[in-house]
Amino acid sequence: MLRLDKIHPLISGNKWFKLRYYLEEAKQQNKKTIVTFGGAWSNHILATAATCKMNGFNSIGIIRGENPANLSPTLLQSQAEGMQLFFITREQYSQKIIPAELNTAEDYFINEGGYGVNGAEGAATILDHCHKQSYDKIGCACGTGTMVAGLINAAQSMQEVIGISVLKNNTALQEKVQSLLQNEDRNFQFIHDYHFGGYAKYKSELIDFMNMFYQQTGIPSDFVYTGKLFYGFYQLVKNNSFQPGCRILLIHSGGLSGNSSLEKGMLIF
Ligand SMILES: *Cc1c(COP(=O)(O)O)cnc(C)c1O
Numbered sequence: 439m440l441r442l443d444k445i446h447p448l449i450s451g452n453k454w455f456k457l458r459y460y461l462e463e464a465k466q467q468n469k470k471t472i473v474t475f476g477g478a479w480s481n482h483i484l485a486t487a488a489t490c491k492m493n494g495f496n497s498i499g500i501i502r503g504e505n506p507a508n509l510s511p512t513l514l515q516s517q518a519e520g521m522q523l524f525f526i527t528r529e530q531y532s533q534k535i536i537p538a539e540l541n542t543a544e545d546y547f548i549n550e551g552g553y554g555v556n557g558a559e560g561a562a563t564i565l566d567h568c569h570k571q572s573y574d575k576i577g578c579a580c581g582t583g584t585m586v587a588g589l590i591n592a593a594q595s596m597q598e599v600i601g602i603s604v605l606k607n608n609t610a611l612q613e614k615v616q617s618l619l620q621n622e623d624r625n626f627q628f629i630h631d632y633h634f635g636g637y638a639k640y641k642s643e644l645i646d647f648m649n650m651f652y653q654q655t656g657i658p659s660d661f662v663y664t665g666k667l668f669y670g671f672y673q674l675v676k677n678n679s680f681q682p683g684c685r686i687l688l689i690h691s692g693g694l695s696g697n698s699s700l701e702k703g704m705l706i707f
Contacts, residue, residue: 443694472496473499484519505525554618562589581637599626601628603629605633653706664691
């Protein structure tokens with residue numbers, strides 16, 4: 439397992455990798471302010487806030503849903519990192535409508551979840567942090583598909599990248615990933631069986647698994663992404679989906695702060 443959860447407490451996991459080339463481009467274009475989109479529990483929002491602060495950018499987060507009476511810990515932390523938050527309705531969000539009071543003509547925009555070519559190029563550099571030739575299969579969780587696209591681009595042709603989708607009926611994933619790929623002859627597949635009801639949905643079976651996995655390995659996971667990834671691979675191994683001796687690299691893409699939305703005591707870590 440490649441433990442990207444250990445990189446930084448706020449810019450954890452894959453998010454710094456996905457953001458790095460956007461920020462470089464913003465710097466080259468002399469932009470002062472970065473604008474991006476996300477929900478109340480978005481790791482991408484928090485990572486953008488923290489990375490912008492570290493790199494001297496202002497940051498604006500356009501958040502899905504009405505301004506709640508109590509901000510989520512993710513949004514509170516993003517604010518503490520200097521991000522200005524603006525709330526738009528779900529309908530407005532689906533069209534990414536910018537609030538009228540904001541003048542963003544000079545700003546640099548990053549898609550929700552860092553989706554895009556720069557995001558995938560950044561994610562491709564994840565594999566610089568391990569001896570990637572040593573593995574036959576590379577597994578990761580998929581939201582927007584940006585990370586998995588980068589991994590597919592960085593993988594070698596005899597390797598297979600396996601993406602576990604954390605969304606329900608995510609039929610758009612294939613196409614979204616395909617449009618970020620640089621090479622036709624890559625080996626990859628998506629598995630849609632381990633979403634547990636959809637994005638950020640879970641069942642007690644998932645929570646029990648995450649606790650058991652922590653007990654056995656000392657590795658914490660989050661219920662939105664990596665818990666579903668590890669659960670999925672655990673099942674695949676149990677079902678003899680891999681040849682004996684197959685060498686599997688799993689990407690721990692971080693996201694542990696998302697567990698704070700769970701009731702206290704559900705997780706033993
Ligand atoms: C954002 C995130 C992902 C999903 O990455 P995509 O590039 O959107 O597919 C996976 N794991 C964790 C922990 C994340 O925070």
